[in-house]
Amino acid sequence: MLLFDQTATTGVSTRLMDLISAEEAVSLCGLFLERVARTPDAVAYVQFDEKAQTWIETTWCDTARSVAHWQTALMREGLAPGDRVALMMRNRREWVAFDLAALGLGLVTVPLYPNDRPEAVGHILDDAGIRLLLLETAAQRAELSAIDPALAQLKRLLILEPGDAPLAEGALSVRDWLDETMPVVERGAIDRVDNPEALATIVYTSGTTGHPKGVMLSHRNILWNAEASLKLIPARPDDRFLSFLPLSHTLERTAGCVLPIMAGCSIAFARSIPQLAEDLQQIRPTVMIAVPRIFERVHARLRERLDGESAIKRRLFEQAVSTGWSRFEHGQGRASWHPRLLAAPLLDHLVGAKIRARFGGRLRVAVCGGAPLAPDIARVFIALGVPLVQGYGLTETSPVISVSPLEDNIPESVGRPLPGLQYRIGDFDELIVRSPGVMKGYWNQPQATAEVLDDAGWLKTGDQVRVQNGHLFITGRIKDILVLANGEKVPPADIEMAIAGDPLFEQVMVIGEGRPFLSALVVLNPEVYTEVAKAEGLPADPMAADADGRLEPVLQNRIESRLTGFPGHAKIRRVALAACPWSIENDRMTPTMKLKRAKILADYREALTRLYVGHDH
Structure with missing residues (x-):
């Protein structure tokens, strides 16, 4: 081995201007404070202001004041180092300020995808034992009504942009929450963690099967990874x-x-x-x-x-x-x-x-x-x-x-x-x-940790x-490798990528586990299909064209032209059409845009089974 x-x-030049090393930073909040000290008046963040309808620049010094404000408010919550706090927002300055403020106090931040399903959010809140949750809008709170029991266990629920409607019971607007700390926010100093090995964040993997697992990352893990990436x-x-x-x-x-x-x-x-x-x-x-x-x-x-x-x-x-x-x-x-x-x-x-x-x-x-x-x-x-x-x-x-x-x-x-x-x-x-970037393990899952990470x-x-x-x-x-009935092992990713190179195919999933040959389940690009239908004399509705049997040969020909360099066992013999795109909303993709293969297989089981009727296994 x-x-x-x-x-x-590597042999790569590491001449990096004004680089703060992981060793100098010690922690993620320490990194931020060192940046503020070095270039306080440089532009840190640019964000669109909806009211002013313009882009607003914020300096590192401005951001430090915001972090201090958030941190002072968090200190009043009586949270202890190691307690978990979660945030569910789009990318914005407030996301970063809250994250840095919490990390500096030794809290563990748990980021949530803004478009994640309520059931997944509920699992994470429960599994991580979240004490405080920051939402971006009141609409998010309404969407999470299905997990009210999980929300009721929170010590604090904050909403950044509550709007004009009355807040849900137990929720507090960030403005009111921060205003309570205004008299003491000028204390100046921002707390920071001095232990690089301290747990910084638990990031839940968007698992393609089952519940997501919480990946535990330390301050050192993330700092090392960023510094090493800069060398390439x-x-x-x-x-x-x-x-x-x-x-x-x-x-x-x-x-x-x-x-x-x-x-x-x-x-x-x-x-x-x-x-x-x-x-x-x-x-x-x-x-x-x-x-x-x-x-x-x-x-x-x-x-x-x-x-x-x-x-x-x-x-x-x-x-x-x-x-x-x-x-x-x-x-x-x-x-x-x-x-x-x-x-x-x-x-x-x-x-x-x-x-x-x-x-x-x-x-x-x-x-x-x-x-x-x-x-x-x-x-x-x-x-x-x-x-x-x-x-x-x-x-x-x-x-x-x-x-x-x-x-x-x-x-x-x-x-x-x-x-x-x-x-x-x-x-x-x-x-x-x-590497120093490898996780500490999976939260609350020692067996799952031992399966992938040795001593x-x-x-x-x-x-x-x-x-x-x-x-x-x-x-x-x-885990995605398909084993055909004859024992041939086929990784589907390369085949799917090759097929998706044809703009007609919006999404592709290759199937064939335990089957005598490979088939493909595809989602078509509607605009491209319109042109193909005109050229081939097909019905305007692709499902109608598929039902009368005229569409599949057209799709097979296009797929065959994309797979000319592939071996015989990697050829696609049959094609099935999916009626609608796979998305996070219909639970067929993860928040990181990966296919939930098991879910898609289950949803289309009947149509896919028909592809193999009459063929011996």
């Missing part, structure tokens, strides 16, 4: 991050919140996903942390628009991508110079610059993580000059395990392991890691990998 240690192998993706004080992934997502919290404090960058909070395109134009970020869905949607819209353009414009776009990719490979040192690169500046001006303008025109790096991004899609953006890199990690590792440096970027790879992270390859090619600190990731030239390539997830 091979053992690797990335401490001495350096950040500068003049960088502006755009924060739109939920801060309850550990990737956003570590890489999009803690890391910028460490490097002295400013963070702008996006208003919402529907307004993201507009926010990109107004904020013009230099750094963004994203999930594949963002790039998949932009790519799908690009393809839709191209389908309606002239043959000349389509050819121009393809030429720009081809030449841009050659230029990228040459710049990476993987290809020699070719005369066609002389056309690269003109093609970039005509095509690439317009695509980059959609992201604000200043993007220096876009880190994509949380799920795999199809290499085809990544190559298009990279070829058009969007500095897109992929990363990989788990909540259990705080979360980053690897990321591709800009100067050593392979789209099919999830990058190089962080400096200081050790890894080895176990049975079934499972990646096993050890020496090695964590089983559950992901299958191969390693090539120091880069990690994810080949599958052990």
